[in-house]
Amino acid sequence: MSEMINNREHAVPEQGRRQELLKEIIKELHEGKSVEEVKARFEEAVGDVTVAEISAMEQALMEEEGIPVSEVQRLCSVHTAIFKGSIEEIHRSSKPEEQPGHPVHTLKLENREIERHVNFRLELHKDKFRREDSTEIVYKLVEDLNLLLDLDKHYSRKENLLFPYLEKYGIYGPTKVMWGVDDAIRAMIKEVKEKLLSYNGDRADKDILIIDLERVITEVNEMIFKEENILLPMALEKLTEDEWVKIAAESDEIGYCLTAPEQKWVPERVPLPYDEGTEGAENGQLPVGLIHFETGILTAAQLEAIMNHLPVDLTFIDEQDVVRYFSHGKERIFARTKAVIGRTVQNCHPPQSVHVVNELLADFKAGRKDSEDFWIPFKDKFVYIRYFAVRSAEGRYMGTLEFTQNIAPIQALEGQKRILS
Amino acid sequence: MGKKIDLHKTVYELCTADPEIIDIMVGLGFEQLAKPGMLQSAGRFMTIPQGARLRKVELDAIKDAFRAKGYEITE
Numbered sequence: 237m238s239e240m241i242n243n244r245e246h247a248v249p250e251q252g253r254r255q256e257l258l259k260e261i262i263k264e265l266h267e268g269k270s271v272e273e274v275k276a277r278f279e280e281a282v283g284d285v286t287v288a289e290i291s292a293m294e295q296a297l298m299e300e301e302g303i304p305v306s307e308v309q310r311l312c313s314v315h316t317a318i319f320k321g322s323i324e325e326i327h328r329s330s331k332p333e334e335q336p337g338h339p340v341h342t343l344k345l346e347n348r349e350i351e352r353h354v355n356f357r358l359e360l361h362k363d364k365f366r367r368e369d370s371t372e373i374v375y376k377l378v379e380d381l382n383l384l385l386d387l388d389k390h391y392s393r394k395e396n397l398l399f400p401y402l403e404k405y406g407i408y409g410p411t412k413v414m415w416g417v418d419d420a421i422r423a424m425i426k427e428v429k430e431k432l433l434s435y436n437g438d439r440a441d442k443d444i445l446i447i448d449l450e451r452v453i454t455e456v457n458e459m460i461f462k463e464e465n466i467l468l469p470m471a472l473e474k475l476t477e478d479e480w481v482k483i484a485a486e487s488d489e490i491g492y493c494l495t496a497p498e499q500k501w502v503p504e505r506v507p508l509p510y511d512e513g514t515e516g517a518e519n520g521q522l523p524v525g526l527i528h529f530e531t532g533i534l535t536a537a538q539l540e541a542i543m544n545h546l547p548v549d550l551t552f553i554d555e556q557d558v559v560r561y562f563s564h565g566k567e568r569i570f571a572r573t574k575a576v577i578g579r580t581v582q583n584c585h586p587p588q589s590v591h592v593v594n595e596l597l598a599d600f601k602a603g604r605k606d607s608e609d610f611w612i613p614f615k616d617k618f619v620y621i622r623y624f625a626v627r628s629a630e631g632r633y634m635g636t637l638e639f640t641q642n643i644a645p646i647q648a649l650e651g652q653k654r655i656l657s
Numbered sequence: 658m659g660k661k662i663d664l665h666k667t668v669y670e671l672c673t674a675d676p677e678i679i680d681i682m683v684g685l686g687f688e689q690l691a692k693p694g695m696l697q698s699a700g701r702f703m704t705i706p707q708g709a710r711l712r713k714v715e716l717d718a719i720k721d722a723f724r725a726k727g728y729e730i731t732e
Contacts, residue, residue, distance in 0.1 A: 409694040462711065469702045 332480065333472055337501025339398070339483045340468050342492065346390050347460045349494035353384060354453045362449045369442055374432055377449070381429040383494065387456070390493035391418040394463070397483045397490070398471055404525050405474040414459075414467065421455050428452055476526060477503050551638040552626070553581045557597060560635070569619055569640050581636075600625035601633050617642040662723050663731040668708060669700040677726075685722055686714050 261274050333340035358380045365373045395418065399411040428448045435441055475483075484501050527534050534542070543550060543563040551562040551572065557580045562572045585593050599605040600623075610621040622639040662671060662678070668690065672679045683691050687708060690696055709716045720730050 407694065407698045409689075409692050410699045413689070458711065465707055466699045466702050470698055 332503055335501055336498045339480055342497045345495055346493045354456050358453060366446055374435055378429055378432050381425050384425055386493045388422060389491040393487055393490045397486055401475050401479050402471060424452055548639055548641040552635055554635040555633055557581045569642055600636055618644040618647060660728045662728045664705050667701055668703045669696055672696055681726060685719055686712055
């Protein structure tokens with residue numbers, strides 16, 4: 237607790253002044269003023285307050301003003317009464333996903349509504365149907381299922397807004413499985429609804445319908461469990477705040493299930509790894525994603541610019557010999573067109589030199605060689621062409637990197653240069 | 658040395674520490690775990706009790722299976 241007091245001493249004057257005000261108000265309370273009286277003054281003078289400030293203040297009251305702990309405790313409920321509104325507004329949970337409007341908060345909010353809907357309404361009507369299969373109760377069930385079809389929006393947001401990001405981070409398996417189950421649930425609800433609509437009091441049909449309804453209830457509940465225990469924790473670990481902002485922004489278009497976010501989520505601070513000037517950022521498209529390396533994080537735009545500023549030309553073919561990428565700096569030595577991307581390297585070389593390429597790749601793949609260099613005069617340049625076998629940390633062949641560079645200016649270097657020119 | 662299973666640990670933690678656990682789990686009906694990527698993604702958030710609830714496998718049956726293989730279970 238002592239660190240709090242030290243912090244107070246070093247705190248910016250504004251904060252110190254606020255502390256003083258808070259203390260004054262609490263003392264007034266202590267001296268017998270009514271909650272209503274001080275509440276107005278509090279709002280006027282302070283406006284907002286954080287929980288940390290309140291605990292610092294309570295601490296100060298005890299330590300500096302000599303108000304006994306028991307007294308502070310007695311005042312606690314009064315503090316709460318005054319601060320309630322503002323604490324809730326200002327002291328937002330430190331976890332963004334617990335803040336209204338955050339996509340995870342919204343998904344969970346919907347889940348609570350869905351639970352209520354299936355576990356109370358649908359469950360109740362199903363039991364009633366078991367006892368008396370009147371037209372009225374059949375219609376109630378149809379109505380329940382119609383409402384439940386609203387789930388589609390919940391699932392669609394998950395599939396179309398959240399899954400693409402997870403896939404960007406290499407998570408495919410669980411998303412595919414879940415999408416399959418989502419579809420099965422949608423189909424199941426529709427099917428049961430159809431069956432109810434054509435229900436004619438047949439005993440066997442009734443038994444099947446009850447089983448079907450129970451299955452709908454179970455599956456919907458199970459999906460909620462999967463979302464909240466696996467999908468959402470996984471997504472929270474992977475996605476950046478900016479990505480959540482994008483998801484939140486695009487959510488309205490798909491819509492919500494049985495409820496809607498209370499407010500637009502505005503993160504306390506939006507870090508700006510990409511913002512202005514980033515491709516797509518202005519016109520509301522999906523931003524270019526972040527690329528996580530072992531040694532740092534770059535945006536795709538940064539990475540692309542870096543590659544194009546290297547004073548060399550790069551071309552990468554994957555382990556299937558397919559051209560995947562080339563850098564496109566200002567002065568490319570050998571022209572490359574976008575048409576080569578996705579084609580095999582053999583198709584991009586003149587037939588007379590294909591055998592050289594193939595032999596080199598065979599050596600790389602077999603692990604006989606890790607690199608090969610060529611050098612040729614070319615127009616006014618002296619071109620140094622290097623090929624590298626790109627291997628994973630475990631040594632698996634991942635592809636080949638072509639690295640070409642005009643080394644004429646480098647060859648021409650002589651003597652030394654130690655000052656700026 | 659006794660082999661141990663801590664039911665509070667994630668499936669990922671358990672299986673990376675002792676790959677034999679994957680086979681036992683797959684044998685118990687957790688075929689999903691054998692799929693590439695599952696262990697590294699979903700497995701990192703799931704504990705065995707959660708998985709059991711999801712796959713509707715009796716937790717006791719899982720415990721028994723592990724005990725039969727000589728594991729000591731921490732709950």
